[in-house]
Amino acid sequence: MKNVLVIHYSQSGQLTEIVNNIVSPLTSDAIQVDYHEIKMEQPFPFPWKEKDFYGAFPETYQQIPQKVKPISLDILNKKYDLIILGYQIWYLTPSIPINSFLNTTDAKKILKNTPVITVIGCRNMWIMAQEKMKKKLLDLEANLVGNIALVDRHINHISVITIAKWMMTGKKERYLGIFPKPGVSQKDIDEAGKFGSILLKHLKENNFNNLQDAFLHANAVKIKPFLVLTDKRANILFSKWANLIQSKGNKNSKKRAFWVKFFSYYLLFAIWIIAPIVFILFLLTYVFSIHKIKKDRVYYSSVKYIE
Numbered sequence: 001m002k003n004v005l006v007i008h009y010s011q012s013g014q015l016t017e018i019v020n021n022i023v024s025p026l027t028s029d030a031i032q033v034d035y036h037e038i039k040m041e042q043p044f045p046f047p048w049k050e051k052d053f054y055g056a057f058p059e060t061y062q063q064i065p066q067k068v069k070p071i072s073l074d075i076l077n078k079k080y081d082l083i084i085l086g087y088q089i090w091y092l093t094p095s096i097p098i099n100s101f102l103n104t105t106d107a108k109k110i111l112k113n114t115p116v117i118t119v120i121g122c123r124n125m126w127i128m129a130q131e132k133m134k135k136k137l138l139d140l141e142a143n144l145v146g147n148i149a150l151v152d153r154h155i156n157h158i159s160v161i162t163i164a165k166w167m168m169t170g171k172k173e174r175y176l177g178i179f180p181k182p183g184v185s186q187k188d189i190d191e192a193g194k195f196g197s198i199l200l201k202h203l204k205e206n207n208f209n210n211l212q213d214a215f216l217h218a219n220a221v222k223i224k225p226f227l228v229l230t231d232k233r234a235n236i237l238f239s240k241w242a243n244l245i246q247s248k249g250n251k252n253s254k255k256r257a258f259w260v261k262f263f264s265y266y267l268l269f270a271i272w273i274i275a276p277i278v279f280i281l282f283l284l285t286y287v288f289s290i291h292k293i294k295k296d297r298v299y300y301s302s303v304k305y306i307e
């Protein structure tokens with residue numbers, strides 16, 4: 001008998017649907033699948049109000065945990081053969097709910113010496129967040145054996161518009177009837193079961209050594225070099241912005257609210273003005289960076305962590 005635990009959190013239900021489809025091939029007499037849905041003591045709103053959406057930035061980026069509801073004793077006292085950890089990215093960082101959960105003593109207990117597969121459902125910027133996740137799992141002495149990242153496949157600027165609309169309205173619909181649907185496509189969500197079939201084979205053999213290679217053959221991850229570059233640069237700037245906003249007082253302070261607003265304008269400027277310029281520079285220097293790009297592609301597709 002194998003025991004698998006699925007840990008998940010999702011505001012819209014998208015990530016929950018993805019992990020459910022991934023585990024569907026595992027349901028058999030020989031495998032017991034348990035679920036833990038992360039619940040915040042103070043839930044985040046969905047749909048978001050603009051002020052809360054941007055206001056969540058400093059604490060998300062600085063990975064400051066908040067209170068989560070405890071895990072059930074049945075789960076806590078069990079030893080799992082595999083944990084599937086579904087998470088979304090907020091501001092290039094694992095979301096506050098997932099980060100808060102990973103900071104609990106419960107998480108420490110169940111993740112220690114346990115194989116883990118991370119499942120990401122996000123817009124498209126997950127690379128550096130996964131590096132943060134790799135480090136966190138290493139600190140928890142968990143053993144990362146696989147990663148699946150499902151993203152919005154539309155071009156970057158289109159997905160910025162459609163996801164923002166989705167987050168503010170709560171409706172995963174075609175904006176104005178002309179934009180594509182936001183988020184991970186229904187086709188990719190429906191086909192996520194293919195990863196479960198791969199997983200099943202490795203779980204039965206009790207050998208996860210080549211799991212990530214098998215996932216990669218099934219397109220579990222697609223690395224886009226320009227997004228890697230943007231993600232790294234934006235992390236440097238986000239760290240300065242997060243410190244600046246934090247220094248302006250607590251969440252109720254007017255000064256902080258002013259700087260959060262300013263940050264929201266800066267984000268628009270960065271997305272619509274800076275990013276296209278960086279993209280042109282990226283294209284111009286592409287041939288000189290091919291070696292680095294190839295190396296990055298291998299590393300960021302893998303479950304290895306190099307500090």
Ligand SMILES: Cc1cc2nc3c(=O)[nH]c(=O)nc-3n(C[C@H](O)[C@H](O)[C@H](O)COP(=O)(O)O)c2cc1C
Pocket residue numbers: 009010011012013014015016053056088089090091092093121122123124125126163167183
């Ligand atoms: C506050 C906030 C910030 C986000 N930042 C990012 C980001 O940096 N990169 C990204 O790819 N997606 C980002 N997203 C999209 C989420 O990763 C995710 O796709 C979306 O919230 C739907 O997830 P759900 O399963 O919780 O509904 C962000 C979403 C929110 C709410």
